[in-house]
Amino acid sequence: MDHLQTQGINLPRLGLGTFRMQGDACRAAVESALALGYRHIDTAEMYGNEDAIGAALAASKLARTDLHITTKVWNENLAPDAIRKALDVSLKKLRLDQVDLYLVHWPARNMNLPAMFETLMKLKDDGRTRAIGVANFNIALLKTVVEQIKAPIACNQVEYHVFLDQTPLRNYLAAKSIPLVAYCPLAQGRAASDETLIKIGRKHGATAAQVALKWLLDQDDVVAIPKASRPESQKANLEALHVGLDDEDRAAIAALPKNKRFVNPGFAPEWD
Numbered sequence: 001m002d003h004l005q006t007q008g009i010n011l012p013r014l015g016l017g018t019f020r021m022q023g024d025a026c027r028a029a030v031e032s033a034l035a036l037g038y039r040h041i042d043t044a045e046m047y048g049n050e051d052a053i054g055a056a057l058a059a060s061k062l063a064r065t066d067l068h069i070t071t072k073v074w075n076e077n078l079a080p081d082a083i084r085k086a087l088d089v090s091l092k093k094l095r096l097d098q099v100d101l102y103l104v105h106w107p108a109r110n111m112n113l114p115a116m117f118e119t120l121m122k123l124k125d126d127g128r129t130r131a132i133g134v135a136n137f138n139i140a141l142l143k144t145v146v147e148q149i150k151a152p153i154a155c156n157q158v159e160y161h162v163f164l165d166q167t168p169l170r171n172y173l174a175a176k177s178i179p180l181v182a183y184c185p186l187a188q189g190r191a192a193s194d195e196t197l198i199k200i201g202r203k204h205g206a207t208a209a210q211v212a213l214k215w216l217l218d219q220d221d222v223v224a225i226p227k228a229s230r231p232e233s234q235k236a237n238l239e240a241l242h243v244g245l246d247d248e249d250r251a252a253i254a255a256l257p258k259n260k261r262f263v264n265p266g267f268a269p270e271w272d
């Protein structure tokens with residue numbers, strides 16, 4: 001598995017998303033993913049599944065140092081005390097002393113960015129998380145965090161897939177050497193039935209979903225976290241790393257509509 005080095009952590013470039021997975025089904029999906037070779041699991045306090053993931057991690061025989069676990073603080077908990085409490089609860093549910101990456105899940109209109117990042121950096125210094133980062137931050141917010149507060153963020157996790165252009169955001173992140181973690185990398189499953197991707201896949205003995213993932217993973221500094229509950233899909237998504245796309249494929253993907261956003265962070269008048 002390829003990794004990206006960012007702020008002292010080794011981030012596996014393909015992870016398992018777990019939104020809308022809960023209880024025993026979530027535990028089974030995470031156990032299956034770990035058995036197949038996934039080492040990066042993406043969760044959040046808001047997903048209500050950290051306990052199921054904790055059970056799966058505890059049942060695995062894997063060394064903690066071989067695993068990358070990301071969780072996120074919800075935007076109602078962005079006051080310093082609330083962040084600290086939220087991480088305590090997440091760690092307890094995950095049955096861990098430390099997560100690898102702790103993200104601000106979603107900006108809030110009334111958030112106090114300096115106070116938030118001071119708290120997050122303290123949690124990092126205290127070893128409760130190995131690195132900190134953000135999700136759903138636009139360029140304006142990133143500029144404040146990176147250039148004014150100078151917080152050492154290890155990623156920005158945002159929606160990114162074959163149907164959504166993220167060029168301005170990618171360019172900003174690349175200039176600051178911050179990886180982009182692509183959520184909804186399969187456009188919530190829609191990529192699997194796209195005719196253009198199916199056609200490209202046929203050429204390479206691959207599926208449309210694999211083509212969509214490989215298109216993301218061929219881009220430097222991009223990590224993808226597809227959610228898949230079925231072991232067959234989990235395996236297929238891992239194998240997407242071996243698909244080889246050519247210039248003709250990339251041109252066909254570039255011609256797909258690029259304005260389809262399926263999750264709207266809706267916190268700012270313009271998303272750039």
Ligand SMILES: NC(=O)c1ccc[n+]([C@@H]2O[C@H](COP(=O)([O-])OP(=O)(O)OC[C@H]3O[C@@H](n4cnc5c(N)ncnc54)[C@H](OP(=O)(O)O)[C@@H]3O)[C@@H](O)[C@H]2O)c1
Nearest residue numbers: 017018019183184185186187188189226227228229230233
């Ligand atoms: N930070 C944020 O605000 C934020 C927002 C949204 C998502 N996320 C994270 O990103 C992860 C991924 O996003 P997502 O779950 O919304 O969407 P996604 O990963 O783009 O798509 C998931 C859908 O694709 C299907 N699928 C997976 N592999 C497939 C394959 N090989 N062939 C065909 N279909 C396949 C899944 O089916 P099955 O489940 O039936 O297998 C599921 O219905 C989330 O789970 C979450 O961890 C973060």
